[in-house]
Amino acid sequence: MLRRKEHSTHHFQHRGDHEAGSSHGEFSAKADEIHVQNGTLRTDGSFLAGRPEIVRSRFPIDYNPQAGKPVVWLRFLSDLLYPEDIPTFQEYIGYCLIPSTKGQRMMILKGEGGEGKSQIGPVLARLFGCNMKDGSIAKISDNRFARADLEHIHLLVDDDMKMEALKQTNYVKSIVTAQGKMDLERKSVQSYQGWMYARLLAFSNGDLQSLYDRSNGFSAVN
Numbered sequence: 768m769l770r771r772k773e774h775s776t777h778h779f780q781h782r783g784d785h786e787a788g789s790s791h792g793e794f795s796a797k798a799d800e801i802h803v804q805n806g807t808l809r810t811d812g813s814f815l816a817g818r819p820e821i822v823r824s825r826f827p828i829d830y831n832p833q834a835g836k837p838v839v840w841l842r843f844l845s846d847l848l849y850p851e852d853i854p855t856f857q858e859y860i861g862y863c864l865i866p867s868t869k870g871q872r873m874m875i876l877k878g879e880g881g882e883g884k885s886q887i888g889p890v891l892a893r894l895f896g897c898n899m900k901d902g903s904i905a906k907i908s909d910n911r912f913a914r915a916d917l918e919h920i921h922l923l924v925d926d927d928m929k930m931e932a933l934k935q936t937n938y939v940k941s942i943v944t945a946q947g948k949m950d951l952e953r954k955s956v957q958s959y960q961g962w963m964y965a966r967l968l969a970f971s972n973g974d975l976q977s978l979y980d981r982s983n984g985f986s987a988v989n
Contacts (some may be wrong), residue, residue, distance in 0.1 A: 796823055796919075796962065798867035805829045810865065823919055824866060827896035840890070847883055848876075860891070863922045863966045871944045873967035875928070875975055884970040888926045891968075895922055904969055907942065908933040914942060915951040917965040928971035943967060 799810045802825040806816040814830060844853050859874050876884060892899055898921040905928075907913045917923055933939070941949060942965055951961040969975070 796866035796964070798865050798869070801864045802826065803828050803830045824898050824921060826864070826894065826898060828894060843883070843886065847887075859966075859968070860894075863895075863968070866921065866962075866964045868943065868945045868964050868966065873939075873943050873969070875969045875971055877971050877973065880972055885926060887970070888924050891922065891924060898922065899924060901926065903929070904939060904967065904975065905929045905931065905933065907967075908935055908939050911938065912952055912954055914938060914949070914963065915953045915961065917942065918951060918961040918963060920965045922966050922968060925967070925969040928969040928975065930971070930973050933975070939967070 801808045801810075802818075802822045804825065804827065806814055806818065808814050808830050814832070818825075841853075844856065848856060856874070856876075859872075862870055876887075878884065888901065900917065900920050900923050902913070902916070902923045902925060904925045907917075907923075942963060945963040945965075947962065948960040949963045950958050951963070952958045
């Protein structure tokens with residue numbers, strides 16, 4: 768959990784919104800690849816220019832290894848977070864770019880309010896495009912159909928997490944620790960196996976709490 772102070776990631780520049788992938792059929796997601804408008808960046812640092820194949824998730828940005836340092840963004844983070852928390856936040860956003868939940872963590876930025884957290888959501892929306900959704904941790908906890916809305920989504924942002932303790936935590940934990948496909952439900956539709964690799968990022972004035980779950984598993988994911 769990061770603490771907010773009491774105001775474009777490096778190598779990327781924005782390039783319009785884009786509907787990534789297709790809503791039909793299966794597209795394999797490789798955990799070591801980040802698909803952008805001008806090619807594919809791999810986690811080993813290599814870059815393949817061009818778009819030779821259809822992929823499920825393509826971000827609405829170009830990869831530019833000659834891009835300058837994002838001075839405005841780094842200044843914003845330095846005013847918002849403690850210095851030791853900035854690399855952790857940057858790393859978590861980078862983690863959300865790959866289609867994998869192997870880190871098995873969600874992130875909560877906690878503060879007193881009024882520090883400028885609302886500006887993070889629009890920045891991430893431009894970076895992730897249709898691969899991000901605004902949503903509610905509480906809704907995921909209470910509504911068994913909510914997980915299906917996150918199928919193939921990289922990031923869910925809850926920009927004002929409710930302070931009420933969660934009545935149940937199994938749905939939230941299943942998303943944070945998902946390894947591949949899981950059982951998903953939609954209203955009036957038979958349940959099915961779908962890909963789940965959504966990461967959860969929430970902004971709050973307090974901790975995420977549970978009424979009944981005192982397990983180490985719940986403590987570990989947030």
